[in-house]
Amino acid sequence: MKPFISFALASLFAATTLLPATAPAQSAAPQSAASQSSIPIYGFVVKNTYPHDPQAFTQGLFFKDGHLFETTGQKGQSSLRRVDLKSGKVLQKKDLAPEYFGEGSTAVGDNIVGLTWTSNVGFIYDAHSFALKSRFNYKGEGWGLASDARAVYMSDGSFEIRVLDPKTLDEQRRIRVTADGKPLTQLNELEVVDGELYANVWGSDVIARIDPASGNVVGWINLSGLLPPDKRGTASVDAVLNGIAWDARQRRLYVTGKLWPKLFEIELVKMQR
Structure with missing residues (x-):
């Protein structure tokens, strides 16, 4: 995966201001460039x-029945895990x-469904x-995966999200x-939150909120400052924001990144322009 951020995103977040060090828990609000857009910013x-786990190359993150699950990447290191939220320990x-x-x-x-990158x-x-119960095939790359009662959603790094039949995993259509x-x-890890699709935009500190019916981005979540690069415990360029988990039972939102030593529960705050 090449480090690239789409033109639309780069131009939107071209200018940002940081909050003072006395308020580290809340993100910065994009300013002048963002003011030209009608899309809300959070x-x-x-x-x-x-x-x-700072060795976890996080690729998927989700809750099921109150338990936190994670899939990790890299050849020879990829895994499916059940993780204890409070301690970070791998339970399974x-x-x-x-x-x-x-x-x-x-x-x-x-079931739990997992993708591979280029296989x-x-x-x-x-x-x-x-x-392991079975396997299925698809064309192109596999990036992110999420689901709701009606469909499974799959990203492949492009601007299209594939909609799969939850029973057969056959592709039904695509969301542009x-x-x-x-x-x-660069749409990567996905999560369904109250009917919207949340997508990590790979290589950035931004999550896009997407209306799955229209494909329109209906909100930006700016997580700049959540865990600055010098706090990630590694100089690896791969240590980027990636991983969104929505605990629907408790209505809590969690995020982390590849090789990050921390996982965060966050609350979104709509920013004023």
Whole structure:
């Protein structure tokens, strides 16, 4: 995955101002360039901070039945995990074969579905035992995955999100994602939150809120300052924001990043222009 941010996003967040050090828990608000857009911008307040495995190359993050699950990437290091939220400890783990680079994941019924990056294959696991039940194929790359009662949503790094049948995982259609009429690419980890699709925009500190019916970006979440690069514990360029989990039972939103030592519960705050 090449470090690239789409033109629409780069121009929107071309100018930002940071809050003073006395208020580190809330994000900065994009200013002049953002004022030219009608898309609402949200900052954040950190509600809780939890440990996160700094070796976890986070590709998928989600809750099922009150439990936190994560999939990690890199060949020879990819895995499916059940994680204790408060301690960050891995409670259950299944490693992928070393030839696979794990990607996004989501719960579908009693199963967990996971993607691979360039192998054109996904895996279906039993959500309780992690036993491999079956596999499925798709064209192109696999990036992010999310689901609701009606569909499974899959990103591939482009500005299109594939809509899959939850029973067969066959592609039904595609959502073309645009912001102010411009295609938004680099859509990565996905999560369904109250009917919207939240998408990490890879290589940035931004999450796009997407209306799945129209494909329009209906909100930007600016997480600049949540965990600055010098606080991530690694100089790796891969240590980017990636991982959104919505606990629908408790109505709590969590985010983390690849190789990040922390996972955050955040509350969104609409910013004034």
